[in-house]
Amino acid sequence: MTNKILLTGFDAFGGASLNPSWLAVKSLHGRRMLGHQVVAAQLPTVFDASLKELNALLKQHRPALVVCVGQAGGRKAISLERVAINVNDAPIADNAGGQPVDTPVKAGAPTAYFTSLPIKAMLVALQAEGVAAEVSQTAGTFVCNHVFFGLMHTLATRRELKHTRGGFIHVPWLPEQGAPNMPLDEIVRGLRLAVRCALAVEQDSALGAGATN
Template identity: 80%
Template sequence: MTKKILLTGFDAFGGATLNPSWLAARALHGRQILGHTVVAAQLPTVFDTSLTVLTALLKQHQPALVVCLGQAGGRRALSLERVAINVNDAPTPDNAGAQPVDTAVKQGAPAAYFTTLPIKAMLAALQQEGMAAEVSQTAGTFVCNHVFYGLMHALATQRALKQTRGGFIHVPWLPEQGTPSMALEDIVSGLRLAVRCALQVERDTALGAGTTN
């Protein structure tokens, strides 16, 4: 059976007509990376429903690696997220009109989860190729963090996903959306390199290695 990489992106939100996270994920659908097949899927920018869709995808594909992508307007680099927090605090409504304030993603669950991707090794690989990349200490409190936390909770608690590693990457706007921005082809190239590194390196060798922002 071919091993799979699940790569998710979001639909457009906030009045936009596109979301680079989904365009980048879609561009990698079906690609082979180190013997693994990329499966791309779109998540709705909706609290709760996004996790329902993600849960079904995890059950269906039983991936070896999961990388969820989101758009971060105002960032100029691929942001490798370190930590997901158990808080929903929406600055604007999601695509279903929900705007939770200070609620838990998962009641009774830990305050936070760290990514299980080797983000420092991924950072080094990207920067070595001259790509704009950074380690981010916050994924926000909107649907991106909601999905990131839900993913990591699933990986930590579901026996069937015990061997699955995962995390979250924020991507910048595309040039047509505003500045700062990154061309779609550069986002796709960077993500392919980051995923390749994540397959090659199981975990970072030392806390604090590399450069953070």
């Protein structure tokens, strides 16, 4: 394990020309947080190919912390995802034209994985700084959940990554994409706060666990 933080975002999909998840993590590339260096990478919005790229990044960097970030149109807050499920059920085609229906992310793997990030402590940290944030109970069944589940399965099954913690965050649209939305600089500020909290807090405390919404 190294002193790196891996942040990933996605390329644009569904006919859009941009994706705030990639724009936000790209702006944090190269920064140092609590003695760790941020490495940002873009994943394709494609089933299977996204996980192949993510696993290559994990092998290359062996990060201490991984936060995958995706876009969630219709949400008005930064969403800290609690659980990934072992289901692909695409409402639209991915960027390669794939549209799986009711297939497993990983055959024979558990039904679900919980995040290993301290999402309640992260929620408190974000809200204390005035950033709109929430704990989300669903990451959907599109490529975001596919990557989230694949990440957690890899962290659970690869010995060299057993001390790496990871999870997933959804961010709203940008103003130019529609409403509800959040400005890019606010998304970046929220991600920076969330990552710093995840580095500083190994697991949720009683204080953090009581902060629901």
